[in-house]
């Protein structure tokens with residue numbers, strides 16, 4: 001009987017430390033907006049490095065990684081419990097060495113990179129000495145990777161990259177960009193047409209057309225990129241030629257579930273704020289939390305959050321168990337689909353219960369609401385993941401070779417009668433005695 005919903009007491013102590021540390025030290029720095037200028041800035045060195053040192057001292061640095069890469073090898077369940085906390089504070093992933101997109105980029109360099117690439121990028125990324133960008137989506141559409149046009153053509157021993165990329169997160173401070181480009185346009189397998197490249201940001205021809213912000217954000221750090229005749233050596237290729245799609249799936253599988261873990265934290269924060277307001281705000285009838293319709297919103301939010309959290313934790317458990325993202329595809333896609341809706345619905349209620357204050361720029365809800373929309377788009381829109389869930393489920397079913405479905409009740413009952421003829425006969429007699437037919441059941 002291996003079901004267990006309890007946290008190991010030793011790990012609970014670490015989680016309690018994380019809670020205190022986030023509240024006392026990380027949240028205030030986060031609110032100042034430190035971090036925006038990148039890891040080489042003075043404010044970053046002064047405010048963030050000491051916090052990162054404390055995390056390292058506590059053995060909580062880069063917990064998504066195994067010990068061979070400087071992490072703790074905790075596995076996904078412990079990571080989920082940590083990320084629920086880190087998700088509440090904007091800067092927390094940076095302070096704990098697990099910020100996107102560097103986590104995913106480091107993961108693929110660790111898996112597929114050459115020794116040279118690891119030396120140049122992996123270790124500096126893992127130590128947060130540099131940051132990176134992931135340049136995959138294109139302006140004409142991101143959901144369909146087969147429509148990407150950016151090309152990389154061999155010229156002697158160099159690749160020449162041309163094309164535009166949209167929403168390259170963190171482009172402002174990235175020193176290296178992971179770029180998807182079509183290298184084999186005529187390959188018979190459309191999923192083998194693209195390759196991945198590691199392109200230093202300062203390479204000639206790499207240009208930011210503009211930075212795009214999310215929601216009402218000013219400035220923004222989503223790079224609209226142009227690659228014009230960008231020459232990189234042959235060994236800028238990451239992994240095999242034509243393997244971009246496979247490598248990308250490795251990266252996105254983990255990333256999606258880590259977003260979900262942090263989203264649990266955001267939902268919990270919105271629910272806490274909602275409850276706080278419900279017991280604090282009064283009308284002539286008493287606290288707003290005494291109104292049943294407010295109570296309904298609180299109850300629905302808690303129930304939806306708990307359901308979502310359990311799905312995330314179960315998915316984390318399956319990742320640990322199978323150690324193969326392909327075996328957990330349906331679960332990860334399901335989590336990805338559930339995430340924006342749960343997040344949106346809880347935040348919307350929290351916002352509403354706060355009245356005008358809730359929709360003002362003095363509370364975090366409008367940013368969270370946009371955040372929930374982002375979760376339904378980034379790393380693939382909800383529709384695409386719903387299709388994955390359905391397709392994975394449908395794989396286990398074979399067509400009925402009959403006009404009526406296999407669970408057509410007359411068929412099921414006849415099979416039961418054939419299997420237990422004695423009982424069927426006795427029942428028939430009992431029912432007949434009461435002037436009923438067994439077929440009327």
Ligand SMILES: Cc1cc2nc3c(=O)[nH]c(=O)nc-3n(C[C@H](O)[C@H](O)[C@H](O)COP(=O)(O)OP(=O)(O)OC[C@H]3O[C@@H](n4cnc5c(N)ncnc54)[C@H](O)[C@@H]3O)c2cc1C
Nearest residue numbers: 134135136137141142143167168169377378379380381383
């Ligand atoms: C905050 C944020 C950060 C991001 N960071 C990065 C990054 O670092 N690097 C990067 O490369 N990209 C990044 N992206 C881009 C992201 O990957 C894309 O936005 C996403 O893949 C969707 O592509 P799109 O925006 O072009 O939407 P489209 O592909 O144009 O889709 C628009 C809508 O069309 C519908 N749709 C599309 N395809 C289907 C389908 N098959 N079935 C049913 N309906 C469909 C859906 O309603 C979908 O929402 C980021 C996006 C956001 C919002």
